[in-house]
Amino acid sequence: MRYVYLALALIVASLNLRPAITSVSPLLVTIRDHLGMSGSAASLLTSIPVLCMGVFAPTAVKWSRRWGIERTIAYALALIGLATVARLFADSTLALLFTSFAAGIGIAVSGPLLSGFIKKHFSGKAPLFVGMYSMSLVIGAAASAGLSVSVQTAMNGSWQAALASWSALALLALVLWGPLAWKEKANRSKRTGGFSAAGRLPLADKRAWLLTAYFGLMAFLFYSITAWLAPAIESAGYDKRFAGAVLTLFTFIQIPVSLLIPLLIARFPKRMYWLVGSTLFELAGLIDILLSGNPWAAGVLLGVGAGGLFPIALMLPIEETSHAEAANAWSAMVQSGGYMFGSLGPLFVGWLQDVSGGFAPAFAGLAVAALVMIAVQVAIGNKKTSPAAEGAPR
Numbered sequence: 361m362r363y364v365y366l367a368l369a370l371i372v373a374s375l376n377l378r379p380a381i382t383s384v385s386p387l388l389v390t391i392r393d394h395l396g397m398s399g400s401a402a403s404l405l406t407s408i409p410v411l412c413m414g415v416f417a418p419t420a421v422k423w424s425r426r427w428g429i430e431r432t433i434a435y436a437l438a439l440i441g442l443a444t445v446a447r448l449f450a451d452s453t454l455a456l457l458f459t460s461f462a463a464g465i466g467i468a469v470s471g472p473l474l475s476g477f478i479k480k481h482f483s484g485k486a487p488l489f490v491g492m493y494s495m496s497l498v499i500g501a502a503a504s505a506g507l508s509v510s511v512q513t514a515m516n517g518s519w520q521a522a523l524a525s526w527s528a529l530a531l532l533a534l535v536l537w538g539p540l541a542w543k544e545k546a547n548r549s550k551r552t553g554g555f556s557a558a559g560r561l562p563l564a565d566k567r568a569w570l571l572t573a574y575f576g577l578m579a580f581l582f583y584s585i586t587a588w589l590a591p592a593i594e595s596a597g598y599d600k601r602f603a604g605a606v607l608t609l610f611t612f613i614q615i616p617v618s619l620l621i622p623l624l625i626a627r628f629p630k631r632m633y634w635l636v637g638s639t640l641f642e643l644a645g646l647i648d649i650l651l652s653g654n655p656w657a658a659g660v661l662l663g664v665g666a667g668g669l670f671p672i673a674l675m676l677p678i679e680e681t682s683h684a685e686a687a688n689a690w691s692a693m694v695q696s697g698g699y700m701f702g703s704l705g706p707l708f709v710g711w712l713q714d715v716s717g718g719f720a721p722a723f724a725g726l727a728v729a730a731l732v733m734i735a736v737q738v739a740i741g742n743k744k745t746s747p748a749a750e751g752a753p754r
Contacts, residue, residue: 366481369536370474370489373433374496376440376533377470379504379526380463381409381583382611383589386508386604387519394519397589399628401560403710406587407703410579412464413471414700415605417692418561422467426686429473429480434534435453435540436473439466441530448524472695476688479540479678488679491622494671498614500529501586506608509601561693571676574635577733578669579702581642585610585662586724587706590721593655606659613663614670620673621668631672635737638668649723673698676740 384391384405392402392552443462450456474493482489508522515521562568589610593603621638625631642665648658700743705726712722 365536366540367489367492369533369540370477370557371492371496371750372533372536373437373474374493375500376437376529377467377497378501379529380440380444380460380467381406382472382501382586383504383508383523383526385587385607386505386600387512388517388587388591388599389594391456392510393615395456397453399710400707400716401453402705403587404457406583406706407521408460409467410583410699410706411703412461412699413448413468414696414698414703416465416468417472417696417699420472421561421688421692423469424473424476429476429684429688430537430543431541432478433470433473434537436469437530437533437537439463440470441527441534444530445527450520450523465680468695468699472688472691475674475678475691476684479681479687480684483683487626487675490671490675490678491619494618494622495615496620498611498667498670502608502611502615505586505611506604510560510602541746561689561696563693567680567694567740569697570736571673571690571694571743573692574676574733574736574740575673575698576685576701577729577736578673579698580705580708580729581726581733582640582666582670582705584705584709584722585666588709588719588722589649589659589662590715591713592649592723595719596652596655598655602655606655609656609659610663613660614667617664617667618671620650622671625672625675630742632737632741634668635672635740636734637733638665638672639730639737641665642669643727646723646727646730650720650727 388402388405391397391405392399406738420432426432427435439462443459443466446462447459450459475490478486478489478493504526512519512522513527515525586607590600590603590607593606594600598606606698621634625634641661645658645661645663648654648661673694674691677694678687681687681690707726708725709719709722713719714726732753
């Protein structure tokens with residue numbers, strides 16, 4: 361029964377890690393019109409939380425040492441919920457950007473620690489639970505992207521209420537994580553001893569930097585597509601609901617793919633082929649947009665690619681380490697550097713769109729980034745770090 365409870369807690373926590381970001385894109389045109397935001401300023405709504413996910417991810421290791429994994433995750437989920445509900449009162453660009461900043465901090469702390477949570481409680485079945493983690497994360501993103509316009513309509517056209525409604529997920533998560541946090545506090549009060557070097561960021565490890573480069577390029581592409589796919593389709597002459605439907609397709613396609621890929625890698629462990637194959641799907645979707653092809657085809661291709669790349673990015677630090685403390689540290693470093701670089705993606709697309717007046721140059725740049733990512737994936741290959749190299753916790 362406890363095993364099921366922990367799995368459910370993982371799933372519900374994961375649902376909270378994207379709505380603060382992905383609920384914005386379908387409403388972006390409305391928000392820009394209401395607040396008078398430029399393309400570059402609007403892109404900050406996505407870039408700021410992603411940048412926070414990079415800057416604040418290393419602090420997850422520090423807080424988990426102080427409070428434990430479960431209690432730190434509970435606090436981070438509470439912050440996400442507060443930031444999201446505050447959007448109900450966001451009547452200026454600055455106020456809305458501040459909610460993105462606060463939510464980004466909560467997401468930054470939760471993300472790496474959920475990898476450590478999997479290593480701690482589900483080490484023997486990590487691929488299955490990484491798949492559940494990534495699938496739940498995508499479901500949260502898909503629901504918020506696909507339903508935000510309908511929620512706005514139900515809320516008498518209020519985009520603020522539509523964005524704030526996703527705080528309900530955080531409330532649900534806290535119902536499950538509250539008891540875990542309380543138990544963690546009781547256990548840590550009885551525990552003594554320090555921490556080994558395994559809990560430090562692996563800054564001197566070349567392999568950790570390779571994983572960071574991959575995560576960064578993956579995030580650069582993903583958040584660029586998430587923020588600007590719908591506006592790019594609208595600019596091609598389609599209406600807002602059609603563009604939102606394609607974005608929803610892009611997101612929903614990732615749900616089965618993100619669960620299936622980790623299971624397939626466990627069965628056929630040549631992960632480099634899965635990495636490169638997923639990137640080729642994403643590259644094909646970008647080319648489809650560039651050539652003004654079928655938006656539905658682009659949504660499917662991009663969704664399959666993104667759905668494969670993200671769970672592998674989550675799995676790599678877990679596979680390269682032997683225990684939860686080291687998994688926290690590797691995940692924090694990989695996600696920190698990766699998200700900081702990834703936060704530049706939406707800004708890159710927004711800036712080029714402002715300068716050129718169209719999306720073709722920006723999506724051509726994204727295609728080049730996909731080619732660079734393939735080179736990094738080949739360098740990562742199939743080899744894993746020896747677990748003995750990172751030490752063991754005391």
